[in-house]
Amino acid sequence: MIDRLIAKIEKTQNPTVVGLDPRLSFVPQYIKEEAYRNYGKTPKAAAKAFLEFNKKIIDGIHDIVPAVKPQVAMYEQYGAEGMQAYIDTLQYAKEKGLMVIGDIKRSDITSTAEAYADGHIGKVKVEEESYTVYQQDCITLNPYLGSDSIDPYMEHCKNYDKGLFILVKTSNPNSGEIQDLDVGGEKLYERVGKMVDQWGQSLIGKRGYSAIGAVVGATHPQQAEKLRGIMPKTYFLVPGYGAQGATAKDLKGYFNQDGLGAIINSSRGIIAAHQKQPYQSKFTEKEFYLAAREAALDMKEDLQQIFR
Numbered sequence: 001m002i003d004r005l006i007a008k009i010e011k012t013q014n015p016t017v018v019g020l021d022p023r024l025s026f027v028p029q030y031i032k033e034e035a036y037r038n039y040g041k042t043p044k045a046a047a048k049a050f051l052e053f054n055k056k057i058i059d060g061i062h063d064i065v066p067a068v069k070p071q072v073a074m075y076e077q078y079g080a081e082g083m084q085a086y087i088d089t090l091q092y093a094k095e096k097g098l099m100v101i102g103d104i105k106r107s108d109i110t111s112t113a114e115a116y117a118d119g120h121i122g123k124v125k126v127e128e129e130s131y132t133v134y135q136q137d138c139i140t141l142n143p144y145l146g147s148d149s150i151d152p153y154m155e156h157c158k159n160y161d162k163g164l165f166i167l168v169k170t171s172n173p174n175s176g177e178i179q180d181l182d183v184g185g186e187k188l189y190e191r192v193g194k195m196v197d198q199w200g201q202s203l204i205g206k207r208g209y210s211a212i213g214a215v216v217g218a219t220h221p222q223q224a225e226k227l228r229g230i231m232p233k234t235y236f237l238v239p240g241y242g243a244q245g246a247t248a249k250d251l252k253g254y255f256n257q258d259g260l261g262a263i264i265n266s267s268r269g270i271i272a273a274h275q276k277q278p279y280q281s282k283f284t285e286k287e288f289y290l291a292a293r294e295a296a297l298d299m300k301e302d303l304q305q306i307f308r
Contacts, residue, residue: 001137001163002213002235003205005099006260008066014300015255017101017237018061018292019267020070020089022050026272028285047081050074053288054089057271058096060289061296067099067137069237069265090135099137101165101237107142107149114152121153121162138163140215140237143192144178150199154212157203163211168193169227171217171240189223193230200234209235209260216254218246218264225253228261236262241299242269248302259307270295 009015024032027049035052039045058068070093075086093100106116120139123130143150143166156162169179169189179189193214200210210233216224218240228236236254240246241264254262273279273295274288283291 002209002211006207015263016065017067017069017263017265021074021267027053043078044081047085051085056289060293062096068093069101069103071103094135102136102139105140107145110148117152117156122156140165165213165237168214169216171219193227197231221250239265242266248305252306
């Protein structure tokens with residue numbers, strides 16, 4: 001998985017992942033009105049609107065970014081119809097050649113983790129038949145239940161060429177309440193980083209990086225530099241760029257000297273670009289996907305500052 005991701009990053013010359021985290025407030029009115037006409041103001045209508053919105057966004061950016069990252073909660077809140085929109089979004093992204101990072105942040109005891117692993121990056125069995133339900137190349141996980149909550153996914157990474165991005169130092173303001181606790185003279189996030197590095201040793205790809213990555217927020221550049229030293233072979237998934245305040249100048253320490261090692265997420269800064277200047281004045285509501293494309297290209301140009 002990690003070699004495929006690196007190849008896509010190099011082909012697009014763009015370490016950006018687009019977060020497909022739709023909200024009804026982001027969806028153009030004409031899409032919502034059509035969904036409401038067909039299904040009423042219902043969860044099904046919201047799900048249908050999300051899928052149409054996502055498809056247009058994917059059409060606009062699939063050739064200029066390596067990956068998308070749908071956040072499952074945005075879909076799951078609408079029940080079965082929302083989850084179908086999630087599944088259909090994953091499938092459409094794969095059809096368009098994108099890598100897919102499922103932002104599911106699961107964490108549970110071993111038996112439950114096995115079920116999550118089978119469903120999200122493995123196969124589920126129905127008697128003698130096996131099925132792939134979610135077309136995801138990798139998923140995010142919460143490690144704070146310990147290694148036995150991670151182990152079931154590791155086998156699937158090996159068997160199905162999948163990957164993980166494990167929460168280490170997250171971008172939210174209160175992450176330090178737990179992640180910065182002192183544990184035997186080091187921060188808890190540093191201890192978790194060492195665990196992630198160890199878990200990844202058996203899954204090093206041809207390019208020298210592991211299929212077991214880490215989520216490291218863009219809002220913590222000093223901690224990221226320390227974690228880069230702890231996890232030299234780990235790819236970082238970096239949320240917090242743009243809307244949460246981080247800029248390209250904050251991100252140099254997330255990358256290795258080879259220019260690799262990190263993929264930077266932007267969600268609303270791209271998918272809701274049509275609601276903000278300067279894009280709002282350049283594109284009509286029905287051209288929202290073109291605004292997303294231009295915002296993604298602007299982000300690419302901004303990130304190039306890191307490597308100059």
